[in-house]
Amino acid sequence: MQYNFRNDCFWNAIPAWENIGREAFFDYKWQLKNSIHSLDRIVSLLSDIVDPIFLADIRSGLEKSAMNIRITPYLFSQIDWSEPYHDPLRKQYLPLESEMRAPHPWSDDDSLAEKQNGKGSLIVHRYPDKVLFLPITVCPVYCMYCTRSRLVGGSTKTKEKDMYGPKPKNWTEAFHYLRDNEDIEDVVISGGDLYQISAKHIELIGKSLLDIPNIRRVRFATKGLAVLPMKVLGDHDWTNAISNVVEYGREKDKQVFLHTHFNHPKEITEWTREALSLLFKKGIIVRNQSVLLAGVNDTPEIMKTLIKYLSYMGVQPYYIYLHDMVPYSEHLRTSLKTAVYIEKSIRGSTAGFNTPTIVCDLLMGGGKRQICSYEYYDELSGISLWKSPNLDPDKIFFHCDPLDELSKEGREIWCDKKKLDAHKDLLIQKINQ
Ligand code: SF4
Known part of the structure; x- marks a missing residue:
């Protein structure tokens, strides 16, 4: 077609x-x-x-x-x-x-417990062989649902933030940490957005990481392709810098990817296609990570169209995230039930390698779990219980549906602390039986 x-x-x-x-x-x-x-x-x-x-x-x-x-x-x-x-x-x-809706009672501006897994100010080390490197906190757009709203985009009336731009001197400490921890093989560079990093600094970051013997894979994250595709077409130094890092990795038998962030087919124009065609011709592998957003893309039809468009342009639709439990964007969150319904509806509509995995990044740092792998899902209270054996085999992690999507009876549980504690204990007992 x-x-x-x-x-x-x-x-x-x-x-x-x-x-x-x-x-x-x-x-x-x-x-x-x-x-x-x-x-x-x-x-x-x-x-x-x-x-x-x-x-x-x-x-x-x-x-x-x-x-x-x-x-x-x-x-x-x-x-x-x-x-x-x-x-x-x-x-x-x-x-x-x-x-807008009131924040969910269990929401947190660091819902993924990144501070708890922080190593220095720029590294988050949660998974055994993978880290997140946050070199900057600025982006070409600001998304109201940003999971790092505690860091990204400058202070607002509700949130004080320490914003930072590129500071190569501070990056050295992060590179030392990666070199000293030989189990780390995979680095995601996010934040913050690659579009705000200069060509010179992209090469510095990319090549410094690829020079570390234990680092095998580097992933650069940018929403830029969805918001300003003309930069890829017009800022030749920037695009060539990515290409140079990809080539540098290839010479060392190491992989470098670009991860982008389209949420809706409307974000794709002829200029997007041209930009992605250029990246494809340069041999740059691009993957997409969407966020499931209420009223934006939470229907099978929209997701199927997005997946088809991305696949057509050579972009692998890699992940769809259930919206994290961060405050001030409660109205954009969807229920686990909706995510499971979308998973069932999209799987089988195209090739498996172009079918995104829908994941829930768990509260308290349980990491990303495939959407159907919960231990128990209580639709009444909206609480789902999960295990994450590679991160903490003994701990139970949680995620919650938006209160607006619960029945009156379900919402009442959240209004009474004693009732909520008893309900939570009951759910924990169910999975420990
Ligand atoms: S581009 Fe990414 S990091 Fe920046 S505001 Fe949007 S979601 Fe957050």
Whole structure:
């Protein structure tokens, strides 16, 4: 099947950009210069085309959000501004107070216990042979559901953060840790986003890691392809730096991958296809990790379309994450039941190697577990119980459905601490029987 991705001048629907030509709009430097960082800028772009009530809703949403606004004109102008409440892109990047929910009682801004597994300030070492390296805390966009909302994107009214950009001197300590721990073979570079790291620093990080004898695999993470594909096409130094690191790894019989983050088919245009075609021709393997988001992509039809589009462009649909239990994005979380339903619906629709594994990254650092591998799932309280033998064989880990999706009886359990403790003990007994 031949797909025809969006290729029209969609940005001309925004009054301020109605005279911006194709060449100017697809200049990545223009995109960066015109990225939208403030409510004032949103008001100036939209006041003629959206209801002031909607703009007021964003204003009060921002008061409660853990993430600041940052969005590229490319994404901003793909939002359907005649239906902004329902648009899957708007929901990811612009908060509305009217759709926000109180945080789940067990949510935590470090829900994956990354601090507990921290080694120095830039390394998270949870799995035996794999680490996460966080060289920066800035991204080309800010996603309202970010799992590292405690670190990424600068302070907001609800959350103080220590933001940092590239500091190569601090990276040396991380490289020493990796060299000193010979069981570590796999490094994920995330944070923060690779798009905000210069070509020179990409080569420094990539080659320093590949020079460590025990490191066999390096994965660079970027959402950039979904939000600014023109950088891959126009910033030749940056794209060549990735390519050089891939080649450097290949010479050493080591693997280097690019991991990206598309959530919805609407994020894919003809420019995405061209950018991915360039990476493919350079021999760069790209995998995708989506987050399952309520009202954005939580239907089998949307996920199947996304998987087909990604596969068509040579991107492996690798993971779909159940949304982590971080505060201030409760309205975007889905239930375990929904994830299992989507897993059943998508499996068998295409080749197994292009079928993403749906995973739940457990509260308290239990790591990623395949969505159907829970020990017990109590739909009444929404609590699921899990084991993670390679991380802690004796511990029981938990995940919880959003309270909004529970019955009245289920929600009442969460209103009474004694009732909740007794219910939790009962569930633990069930799996210990
Ligand atoms: S791009 Fe990734 S790290 Fe950055 S805000 Fe979005 S989810 Fe968080």
